[in-house]
Amino acid sequence: MTARMSHRRTTSIAVLLVLGLPLAAGPAVAAGKDVTYRAALNGGSEVPATASHGEGEVTATFDPATKRLSWSGRYSGLTGPVTAAHFHGPAKAGENAGVLVPVTAASSPFTGEATLDDAKAADLAAGKLYFNLHTAANPKGEIRGQLERAP
Numbered sequence: 001m002t003a004r005m006s007h008r009r010t011t012s013i014a015v016l017l018v019l020g021l022p023l024a025a026g027p028a029v030a031a032g033k034d035v036t037y038r039a040a041l042n043g044g045s046e047v048p049a050t051a052s053h054g055e056g057e058v059t060a061t062f063d064p065a066t067k068r069l070s071w072s073g074r075y076s077g078l079t080g081p082v083t084a085a086h087f088h089g090p091a092k093a094g095e096n097a098g099v100l101v102p103v104t105a106a107s108s109p110f111t112g113e114a115t116l117d118d119a120k121a122a123d124l125a126a127g128k129l130y131f132n133l134h135t136a137a138n139p140k141g142e143i144r145g146q147l148e149r150a151p
């Protein structure tokens with residue numbers, strides 16, 4: 001291989017890396033567009049599962065430019081008033097983890113927002129955040145759902 005061919009090959013690889021890496025993160029994130037996540041909340045998703053008839057949902061929107069996470073949610077059928085609500089992680093479905101973002105959800109519907117650091121943003125993108133609601137009857141969590149990227 002000649003020096004000129006080697007230089008062209010190196011330049012081509014560099015161009016591919018510069019242009020291709022942002023796309024590998026996903027088209028919406030690469031373009032700086034908001035990314036939407038959803039979680040269906042139920043007692044069967046808690047670890048361990050609860051017998052709660054409660055249900056709910058959370059929709060969260062992440063702005064990669066500002067690292068701002070905004071959410072709205074609703075719930076019904078819980079055993080009593082909500083005593084705590086949180087985004088937890090990093091954890092896959094079926095695993096427990098610590099609190100990452102406390103949420104005020106004393107009534108339904110609820111909304112809120114927070115700024116994520118790089119580690120929390122990466123865990124969100126990797127599907128390693130979940131949301132749950134706690135009640136007096138279920139202090140470790142009554143209903144829960146894993147945040148998944150919306151189609």
